[in-house]
Amino acid sequence: MNETPILKAENLYYTYDNEKSHSLNGFSLEISQGKKVAFMGANGSGKSTFFLCCNGINRPYKGTLYYRGKPYDYSRKGLLELRSKVGIIFQDPDSQLFSASVYQEISFGILNLGVSAEEAQKEVEQVIEKLEITPFRHKPTHALSGGQKKQVSIADILVMHPDIIILDEPAAALDPKHTVLVNKIVNQLTQDGITVLMSTHDVNYALEWADEIVLLHKGQVLMHGSPLDVFTNKEMLEQTNLEQPAVLQLFESLCKKGILDASLPLPRNLSTLEGYIENIHTISK
Amino acid sequence: MITIDMLCYYSKLRYMNAMEKFTYAMLTLLFCVVSRSLVLAILVLIVNGILTVNKGGIPFSRYRHYLTIPLAFLILSTLAVIVNISRTPLDAFAFQIGSYYLTGSYASLYKGIQMILTALASVSCLYFLSFNTPMTDILSVLKKLHCPDLLVELMLLIYRYIFLLLDISFSISVSQDCRLGNRDFRTSMKSFGAMASVLLIRAMAKSGALYDAMEARCYDGRLLVLDEQYSPKSREIFWIAFFEILLLILTIWSKLR
Structure with a gap:
């Protein structure tokens, strides 16, 4: 079945400095509904610029973006409609949180959609419960930890029930505990059928989590494919300053040493690899 | 805090x-x-x-x-x-x-x-x-007393930004101290001036980023938020x-x- 992509970018060009250099330089991409897409690439490769274009904050000077097959409408009404469907969570939560009250902060987006105060209240309470914000809901935003701020910034968007959620490096500057928590929230989102676009430098997480990987280089899509296709292409990884995920490196090394059979399917996480090794152990017994 | x-x-x-x-x-x-x-x-x-x-x-x-x-x-x-x-x-x-x-x-x-x-x-x-x-509760009272929206919204943003800019100024000050930026009166004055100018630039950049983030959540000129009510x-x-x-x-x- 040939489904219309939920988001399509066609030959986008965007510049921050009057066309001297291009942050997006002929960027084309199609994203299907319900997919988990990881955007990877070196700093300055155009990930954040593309995300801002998706939400209508940046308007490409050339090329077209489509949402569900319709080109973006940059009128005030069109943008409001678009932003109710495409939510973006910024890398630095301090750039997103404007209120000192967690409750006020979360209620902002949904009230802008024209929902009644009663319904907004119900939705805010639900999202607070769902994202485990209750223990710190009465704290001012400036007293929250980095991880808590990130939780609130995700709640800000989730409460608006968008079809697409964009996360710009959600685990940036988080400790391992909060990274796990944010990853858990992201997994919940995908289970709810929301299309999630995420930029990350964590190749191990991307391999395990994503349905598709988009490699960006100098404002263009260098490669778009399944995690295993992308992460086995060492040439492309090198161009984008990325390393192969540890699990693939280890698998390759074990295959070279003859410990594992190279015909085995490539593992996407450590537990699969552990299973392969366990099997050898059981057979040898 | x-x-x-x-x-x-x-x-x-x-x-x-x-x-x-x-x-x-x-x-x-x-x-x-x-x-x-x-x-x-x-x-x-x-x-x-x-x-x-x-x-x-x-x-x-x-x-x-x-x-x-x-x-x-x-x-x-x-x-x-x-x-x-x-x-x-x-x-x-x-x-x-x-x-x-x-x-x-x-x-x-x-x-x-x-x-x-x-x-x-x-x-x-x-x-x-x-x-x-x-402060957020005081602002909600002011709103109920029909204080102009513009004033209340400005106070809300200023209150939030006091803490953000304090954090930035604190980290700049620590980094200046680490490099002997406050060794004597002369260097202190120079460091303070540098910090003030960086703070201004950062405040401008932050306000731009905040505006983008608010626009991304369908901001349309009015800060619509819910207040938590504690019944009298x-x-x-x-x-x-x-x-x-x-x-x-x-x-x-x-x-x-």
Whole structure:
């Protein structure tokens, strides 16, 4: 079945400095509904610029973006409609949180959609419960930890029930505990059928989590494919300053040493690899 | 976090209805200013002290410390009212300096003490409000009182940005210290200037990013937010009404006296 992509970018060009250099330089991409897409690439490769274009904050000077097959409408009404469907969570939560009250902060987006105060209240309470914000809901935003701020910034968007959620490096500057928590929230989102676009430098997480990987280089899509296709292409990884995920490196090394059979399917996480090794152990017994 | 801001978030009276606290503080302040009565000022000081320290759970040492800050200013400014330089000594006290006297009358002494206590009692009303009510609750009260939206929204953003810019200035200051940026007066001045200019640039950049983030959430010129409501309790309203009526009687009595 040939489904219309939920988001399509066609030959986008965007510049921050009057066309001297291009942050997006002929960027084309199609994203299907319900997919988990990881955007990877070196700093300055155009990930954040593309995300801002998706939400209508940046308007490409050339090329077209489509949402569900319709080109973006940059009128005030069109943008409001678009932003109710495409939510973006910024890398630095301090750039997103404007209120000192967690409750006020979360209620902002949904009230802008024209929902009644009663319904907004119900939705805010639900999202607070769902994202485990209750223990710190009465704290001012400036007293929250980095991880808590990130939780609130995700709640800000989730409460608006968008079809697409964009996360710009959600685990940036988080400790391992909060990274796990944010990853858990992201997994919940995908289970709810929301299309999630995420930029990350964590190749191990991307391999395990994503349905598709988009490699960006100098404002263009260098490669778009399944995690295993992308992460086995060492040439492309090198161009984008990325390393192969540890699990693939280890698998390759074990295959070279003859410990594992190279015909085995490539593992996407450590537990699969552990299973392969366990099997050898059981057979040898 | 700034101490006052931290205290109000930990106050036991934080979840009391903000409008009740605001009404109590403002009416009491009004009676203090209108009556200028010593009895009323002492009563207000005691009641506000009990409410803030005993009921609110604010440490006494902190409360005393904050009260002494205006007290120092008050004493210094009241000295001008109490102390006179005159050729003739007045009834309360007189210290001779050559052919002049550093002197004061009982009336001016009374006036001075009355001014200090009235001002302190008034300040204690504001402390009661600020130690027990988070800024966002005060802003929601102002909104209910039909304070212009623009003003309330500006206050909300300014309040949030105070902490953001404080954080940035703190980290810049630490990094300057690490590189001996505050070695002497000259380098301190230079470092401070550099910090101020960086802060301005960062504030501009942050405001741009914040605007983008708000636009991304369908911001359309008005900051629409929900306020958490803590319903007023009839027992609290009764005691506030009782106390304010008592202050009203004291005010009338002091004016008729």
